[in-house]
Amino acid sequence: MLDQLQALPADPILGLAAAARADTRAEKVDLTVGIYMNEQGICPVFDAVRDAQAALAADETTKAYLPAAGVADFNTGMQELLLGADHVALQDKRVSSVSAPGGCGALRIGAEIIHAAAPGATVWVSDPTWPVHLPLLGSVGLQFSSYRYYDPSSHGVNFDAMVEDLKQAGAGDVVLLHGCCHNPCGADLTLEQWGVVADMAAAQGFLPFIDIAYQGMGDGLDADAAGLRLLAERLPEMIVAGSCSKNMGLYRERTGVTLFICRDRDNAQALVSQALVAARRIYSMPPAHGALIAGRILADAQLGEAWRTELLQMCERINGLRSTLRQKLESACDRDFAFIEKEKGMFSFLGLSAEQAVRLREEYAVYMLNSSRINVAGVNAGNIDYLAESVAAVL
Ligand SMILES: Cc1ncc(COP(=O)(O)O)c(C=O)c1O
CATH class of the missing domain: 3.40.640.10 (Type I PLP-dependent aspartate aminotransferase-like (Major domain))
Structure with missing residues (x-):
């Protein structure tokens, strides 16, 4: 019965993320998946979460x-x-x-x-x-x-x-x-x-x-x-x-x-x-x-305050990245990228064609969805110049 079932294609976003992970080029920039990344390219554990988890582990008396x-x-x-x-x-x-x-x-x-x-x-x-x-x-x-x-x-x-x-x-x-x-x-x-x-x-x-x-x-x-x-x-x-x-x-x-x-x-x-x-x-x-x-x-007032502070820093970092990315792209590409600064959260479409997104991937190890959706939080001080230059090269 079960052997009639064929393997299905990978989810397009997760499939692309897997391809990015497997890419060994040192200059790789992965802007595919929608998770928050810090300056070091890590999806961090909030301190407030770590503290709440430690308190939970200490107090927990049952798993009923x-x-x-x-x-x-x-x-x-x-x-x-x-x-x-x-x-x-x-x-x-x-x-x-x-x-x-x-x-x-x-x-x-x-x-x-x-x-x-x-x-x-x-x-x-x-x-x-x-x-x-x-x-x-x-x-x-x-x-x-x-x-x-x-x-x-x-x-x-x-x-x-x-x-x-x-x-x-x-x-x-x-x-x-x-x-x-x-x-x-x-x-x-x-x-x-x-x-x-x-x-x-x-x-x-x-x-x-x-x-x-x-x-x-x-x-x-x-x-x-x-x-x-x-x-x-x-x-x-x-x-x-x-x-x-x-x-x-x-x-x-x-x-x-x-x-x-x-x-x-x-x-x-x-x-x-x-x-x-x-x-x-x-x-x-x-x-x-x-x-x-x-x-x-x-x-908990104290944990809540600590979490709000960390979240605000995350939010400010994303908005800061949006401004810097706009400036870097505008100076590299001679195109208006003001929209990046106006948009909210982790995602923006860069406004590239699918062919340009594929070229970025194949020739420059810059990964984004074919729709040119990027995860802004995947940008950091170490990759932003390379990203802007690569986008300029395919435009
Ligand atoms: C628009 C939107 N809705 C809902 C979700 C739900 O995410 P999760 O099930 O991981 O909480 C996501 C996650 O990427 C999302 O982008």
């Missing part, structure tokens, strides 16, 4: 199952982190959440809930979006439409086109929005534009589904969540999928949360019961280790 909704401090901490501790939806007690295996697990649980409520729902996704959204949500049975979002010629959001497309989304439809630091393009909505989306959702009745995997890596923890907070103030219902992979560096611990913002407390509790049954079908219970670490950080 946790309640199926996950770690209580983590759930409460994530609700407050995403919405802000004094958010009106929290005061009205119309928010609930379940822990999930990473942002992907959180998205999947959100999709399961949507499918339970409206099996034929169409999910509107931005063009482009993170490619994993499609199998992750589509395998639940949801349909997709796309709305225009990134305009390669202006290197920014084509908001008029987005609004025009979303005029077709009605009650029973879902609009998937990147909460901040859009992956792959780095171009985010302004707060005013979030307000327009909120008005459209209120008038047309579509459900916003917010994927926020990079809170704190664009303009700071609060600023990055301002759009989703605005929606949660104005709308009766929405779903948020949060992740601690990037902003706490808990990539392999699989630490995420699905938040339900509902009409009232009873509905919020009903959705938790639905989510638990959905989780039971797939993986039964969420992993605890990362949620216990994140829960400690969020519940």
